[in-house]
Amino acid sequence: MSDNLPKPEKQKDLSAAIAERIRQxxxxxxxxxxxxxxxxxxxxxxxxxxxxxxxxxLKRLAAQSLIRTKRGATGGAFVNQQSFEDAYAQMxxxxxxxxxxxxxxxxxxxxARFALERGCVRLAAKHRRDHHLxxxxxxxxxxxxxxxxxxxxxxxxxxxxxxxxxxxxNPVLSWQLAAAVEGIEPLMNMLTYRQRDRDAxxxxxxxxxxxxxxxxxxxxxxxxxxxRDQTLRTALD
Amino acid sequence: MSDNLPKPEKQKDLSAAIAERIRQxxxxxxxxxxxxxxxxxxxxxxxxxxxxxxxxxLKRLAAQSLIRTKRGATGGAFVNQQSFEDAYAQMxxxxxxxxxxxxxxxxxxxxARFALERGCVRLAAKHRRDHHLxxxxxxxxxxxxxxxxxxxxxxxxxxxxxxxxxxxxNPVLSWQLAAAVEGIEPLMNMLTYRQRDRDAxxxxxxxxxxxxxxxxxxxxxxxxxxxRDQTLRTALD
DNA sequence: GTGGGATTAATTGTCTGACATTTATGTAGG
DNA sequence: CCTACATAAATGTCAGACAATTAATCCCAC
Numbered sequence: 096m097s098d099n100l101p102k103p104e105k106q107k108d109l110s111a112a113i114a115e116r117i118r119q120x121x122x123x124x125x126x127x128x129x130x131x132x133x134x135x136x137x138x139x140x141x142x143x144x145x146x147x148x149x150x151x152x153l154k155r156l157a158a159q160s161l162i163r164t165k166r167g168a169t170g171g172a173f174v175n176q177q178s179f180e181d182a183y184a185q186m187x188x189x190x191x192x193x194x195x196x197x198x199x200x201x202x203x204x205x206x207a208r209f210a211l212e213r214g215c216v217r218l219a220a221k222h223r224r225d226h227h228l229x230x231x232x233x234x235x236x237x238x239x240x241x242x243x244x245x246x247x248x249x250x251x252x253x254x255x256x257x258x259x260x261x262x263x264x265n266p267v268l269s270w271q272l273a274a275a276v277e278g279i280e281p282l283m284n285m286l287t288y289r290q291r292d293r294d295a296x297x298x299x300x301x302x303x304x305x306x307x308x309x310x311x312x313x314x315x316x317x318x319x320x321x322x323r324d325q326t327l328r329t330a331l332d
Numbered sequence: 333m334s335d336n337l338p339k340p341e342k343q344k345d346l347s348a349a350i351a352e353r354i355r356q357x358x359x360x361x362x363x364x365x366x367x368x369x370x371x372x373x374x375x376x377x378x379x380x381x382x383x384x385x386x387x388x389x390l391k392r393l394a395a396q397s398l399i400r401t402k403r404g405a406t407g408g409a410f411v412n413q414q415s416f417e418d419a420y421a422q423m424x425x426x427x428x429x430x431x432x433x434x435x436x437x438x439x440x441x442x443x444a445r446f447a448l449e450r451g452c453v454r455l456a457a458k459h460r461r462d463h464h465l466x467x468x469x470x471x472x473x474x475x476x477x478x479x480x481x482x483x484x485x486x487x488x489x490x491x492x493x494x495x496x497x498x499x500x501x502n503p504v505l506s507w508q509l510a511a512a513v514e515g516i517e518p519l520m521n522m523l524t525y526r527q528r529d530r531d532a533x534x535x536x537x538x539x540x541x542x543x544x545x546x547x548x549x550x551x552x553x554x555x556x557x558x559x560r561d562q563t564l565r566t567a568l569d
Numbered sequence: 570g571t572g573g574g575a576t577t578a579a580t581t582g583t584c585t586g587a588c589a590t591t592t593a594t595g596t597a598g599g
Numbered sequence: 600c601c602t603a604c605a606t607a608a609a610t611g612t613c614a615g616a617c618a619a620t621t622a623a624t625c626c627c628a629c
Contacts (some may be wrong), residue, residue, distance in 0.1 A: 108582070110391060119491055120481060123380065128433055134609060145584045150610090154347060154388045155395035161429075166610045167592025183428040186423055189509075192398075199504060206455065207504035214451030267444035268434060271427075271512055275504075327526040345611065371580060382613045387582085403581045405622025 109144050110151035113213065116142075117152065121161055123176055128176040130161065137174075160185065183270050190278020201286075201330045202281045209323035211275055212256060215263045216319060217312035221265035230258040230305050238297050240288065249283050257302060262307065292329045299325065346381050347388035352428060353379075354389065358398055358411055365413040369399065372409075397422065420507050427515020438567045441516045446560035448512055449493060450501045454549035459501035467495040468541050475534050478527065484521050485530065492537060499544065518558075529566045536562065 107115075120126045132138065135153070139146040153172055156162045159183045162172045175181065183264060194204060219227075234255040253276055260272040288296070299322045306314040342446045344352075369375065372390070376383045390409055393399045399409045412418065416479045431441060456464075471492040475485060490513055497509040525533070534561045543551040 098522065110582085116397070121351065122429070124430075136609085147585085148583060149445045151388060151582095152385075154391045158351070158392035158395035159425075164610065165592085166590070168606095168608045169593055170591075172610090177429045177433045179430065179434070180333050182426050185426050186398075189422050189426070192359070192414045193507070195359070195502070197416070203504055207502050207508065210455055210500070210502070210505055211448055212450040212451065214447040214449065216448055237568070241455055245629045262448070265440055267440055267512075268447055270430070271419075271444065271448065275508055278530040304440075314567050324522070327411065347611085374581085384614090385612060388611095401581065402621085403619070404575095405579045407580045407620075408621055409581090 099123050101290050110148050110155065110316075111200050112230035113138075113142050113144065113149065113152040114155040117156060118159075118161060119128075126174050128174050132172040132174070167297045179266060179270050186270070186274035187277040190274055191281060194278050195281055198282055199282070201282045202327060204282050205326050205330065206322065208276055208279050209319055209326070211272055212260065213319045215260050215265075215268055215272060216307075218263035218265060218268070218314035219259055220307060220310045222314055223262035223310070226306055227262040228308055230299070231307070234258070235297060235300050235304065238293065238300070241293075245287055246284050248288060249286065252283075252296070253280060255279070257306070257326055259303070271283065285327055288329060289332075292325070295325050296322065336489070344353050346379075347385050349393065350375075350379050350381065350386065350389040351392040354393060355396075355398060362413050364529035365411050367411045367414065369409040369411070388469070416503060416507050420511055423507070423511035424514040426435060427511050428518060431515050432518055433471065436519070438519045438526065439564060440520050442557070442567065445513055445516050446556055446563070450553055450556045451495050452502075452505055453511065453544075454551035455500035455502060455505070457544060457547045457549035457552055460544050462549070464495050464499040465545055468492050468537070472534060472537050473538070482524055483521055485525060487518075489533070490514070490517055496540070496544070508565055523563075523566055525566060526569075527551070529562070532562050533559065539546055543549055 102152070117126075117132070126132070126275075130155075133141065135146050135149050138153075142149065153162065154166065156172075157164065160175055160177070163175050164170070164172045196307045234251045237243070237251045238255075243251070256276060257269075257273055259271050260276075263269070297319055303315060304317045306312075306318060338361075338416075342440070352456050354363075354369070363369070368376065369390075372383050375390075376386045379386065380417045390399065390401065392399065392544045394411075397414070398411055399411050401407070430436070471488045474480070489527050491514060494506075494510055500506070513568075536555055540552060540555050543555060545551075
């Protein structure tokens with residue numbers, strides 16, 4: 096970050112260079128969501144390269160969901176409205192890759208997850224609505240089924256916490272947290288819960304819903320810490 | 333995660349489909365970092381498509397920094413070790429796009445940033461080392477220069493908080509937070525600080541370093557809340 | 570035998586031109 | 600008015616060629 100080279104954009108492939116130019120046009124606002132790029136033929140002429148090279152550049156941008164393409168008479172490449180869903184999917188994918196490919200240990204991952212989530216609970220206590228409580232209670236009910244597989248239990252846990260984060264009413268926060276939690280899910284799926292562990296988690300979930308209903312953020316923070324410790328104990332058995 | 337469609341991979345372009353197949357091979361562990369993919373000719377034959385189509389698929393993967401390519405006799409496409417730097421760059425880019433292209437207001441962005449950061453300060457208090465304090469003090473010294481432009485002040489502020497997050501000693505956390513903060517930076521750069529605002533921020537920074545040195549996480553949380561309120565006041569003047 | 574330069578082979582990067590497919594639009598006929 | 604067909608524009612795919620890069624190999628002079 097500190098060594099921000101001013102002009103290091105040589106040595107690159109043409110397709111990468113062209114992709115970068117278009118990318119800058121989008122970032123700078125010269126191209127805005129919905130705009131149609133020139134056709135591949137026009138782009139190839141404008142940049143002095145073949146159509147194949149232009150196509151490779153466009154595929155790079157498409158892979159980052161910066162553009163989408165449509166065939167047919169009114170088709171072409173269009174600048175994408177970077178939806179929260181797109182960004183979420185990308186971040187979650189990024190997080191999953193990073194964690195699985197770098198053998199991040201579950202202690203580190205859990206610590207990060209609970210630390211991030213902890214930061215949201217005061218906002219959640221302030222802005223929560225009844226449907227958030229309903230969702231969380233529904234997940235708790237599901238978690239009480241002793242027949243539930245570890246994986247399903249974990250999925251329900253994720254849904255529970257997602258609702259908690261959504262209660263903060265801040266889309267940027269929901270998006271960041273959801274991506275982080277989903278990235279960690281593969282690791283969490285490797286946990287095996289004894290029934291005693293599950294009971295402890297469920298009790299904490301119930302206490303959290305109560306605290307959320309009463310809008311007591313400080314209590315939620317304490318409960319989050321308990322939950323983190325409980326999860327780490329489960330992981331280290 | 334719940335609606336994991338089993339076979340929705342029709343209707344797509346060949347290049348996208350092939351990219352997805354290779355991507356799954358990487359995610360599943362069939363291909364690990366450092367492995368060399370078959371040559372473009374071999375891939376085109378194996379998948380029954382032309383080399384141009386294979387190349388478009390590879391460019392998609394390269395755009396996600398899942399692979400890198402090298403020319404020459406021992407060249408080819410190699411599975412990337414997904415470094416924290418790569419993941420960080422991607423997440424930061426994602427965050428920037430999301431925030432700028434969706435006109436997220438600065439209140440929402442600030443709220444999210446400080447909420448996330450707040451979750452880290454207890455860990456930071458626990459794991460901080462002297463060089464973190466040194467870095468933060470150095471940034472404070474820079475911030476005291478009244479000649480500093482608003483943009484430079486903001487950059488120093490980012491560096492200060494980055495050091496704070498790094499002090500938590502958790503790479504996953506550092507990576508998530510740094511990306512979030514950098515994504516918000518374009519918005520923060522639009523703030524104009526009066527000298528009074530700057531003095532207030534600097535005082536809080538100094539108090540934070542003291543609290544961090546004394547390892548008092550609770551005090552750090554309170555200071556973060558003050559800092560958030562101060563920043564929001566600056567934004568809404 | 571050894572060092573160094575030329576050769577060679579493998580691979581990605583780029584270009585060209587063609588054809589297939591998709592999709593909106595215009596047009597003629599009922 | 601509505602349908603069916605032709606048309607045009609754009610992306611998607613293909614085949615083949617050549618350029619550029621790089622490591623390994625060969626060969627020859629010393």
